[in-house]
Amino acid sequence: MFLFVNFRKIRDRKGVNFHGVEVIQGYTVVKDGINKWCIPKFGKMRVDAVIYVNDTLKELLHEDQSLRQITNAATLPGVVKPVIGMPDIHEGFGLPIGGVMAIEEKGVISAGAVGYDINCGVRLLRTNLEAEYFNKELLYKLIERIEYYVPTGIGKKGRHKGITRLIFDDVVHNGVEAVIKAGFGKKSDLNFIEEGGKLSGADISAVSKEAQERGEEQLGTLGGGNHFIEIQQVDSILDEKLAERFGLFKGQIAVMIHTGSRGFGHQIATDYTKILWEAAKKYGVDVPEKGLAAAPIDSKEGKAYYKAMAAAVNFAFSNRQIIMFDVIKAFEDVLKKSSESMGFQLVYDVAHNIAKWEEHGGKKLLVHRKGATRALPAGHPQNPSFYKESGHPALIPGSMGTGSYVVVGTEKAAETFYSVNHGAGRRLSRNKAKKITKEEFEKAMGDVIYNVRSFKDIVDESPLAYKDVEEVISVLSERGITTPVARLIPLAVVKGAD
């Protein structure tokens, strides 16, 4: 053994490390092929944890608690090998953002492993419009009009609250179909939303009155933080065939919408973190930190959380549907053309904070994804029919001033439960990002137009606060888990503002 160790290359970084073995935050991390590192199970861990990073992104793991969080998740009852950290991993509440945790039927369900913004997700619309005709003046007019229709910022109520109050129960139980019936979009949009815009099993009776009251008036609002509506240009096509299937071409105008379940999902997450924390004690589930509060899937409390979570999932899909409708209306107003003549079409809508029943390796698993996106490969039966042969588009936004990607999962993505990263991933905490100067911020934004006038309200969303999206994307594509299809760059962005 002594000789074996001596043959290996010794690296002097954060202490003495051997080639292929490093110690990060006190955890022994072992290289397992291209861009994949494993924390072999030890102590109370029931399974290994795995992270997908290259050398640059691996260094960032020294700076936060995300390894502790994935190893903690690996102790939960029913967890299936491995708990996964995506290349955009960073510390969260409970499971890190960029975490995937799959649980067997006899195991537990955790609210903190889904996150506070239940079904936060991304939707991409394409057009037949050419970006070269969109000058700054036109882009300003468009984002101004979008802001007129879509309330943005924390605590805002929807413009359609008269209608959404009436259809609220229908929305919660039936998802996007309910808002389409009320006039927001067309029936065929359902074919281009994960789960067809409805996670079954939702039940409003599992949702607190407080959450319901917050939700009823918030459908059709963007929210704050990293939520955005972005007018983008398809910058490069990386896979011709798949891009053609997705209706994407170089120079095309596209719109990306990133938002979630607003105060509704947040209240549900708050309520059930408390409920599941108490339930864990009652059922004797050993939960290592409050953020991972979990109860048996089969328990009264576990079942109730699933029903409430599904309600928030349906709310968020519907929220993005209404916002899409309003964005298209803004384009119609400004360009004085119909939606049809501009070629508006939903490409896809993906969730990135959700727990769902899926079949993996012949087993029924409750897959918790928090800051991770499902990416089914070509031929997978759970693809929507239009994308059955190609695999569905997985949408990965970068930070505000940088590129976004459309990718497709491959067969090799089976090792991540067909999951990919959900974005660039935060590099600086919001507090640290506040130290970015106005000059640095403006330089990072380049020519991208944005709506927020107050620098201090937006500085923590600076591209400098995020990891390099190119780096993050390359981790999974180099490993063969994803096929990049197209890169989109922002022209103008609407963020939450007061």
Added chain:
DNA sequence: ATGTCC
């Protein structure tokens, strides 16, 4: 992420 602390 969030009526950014009922």
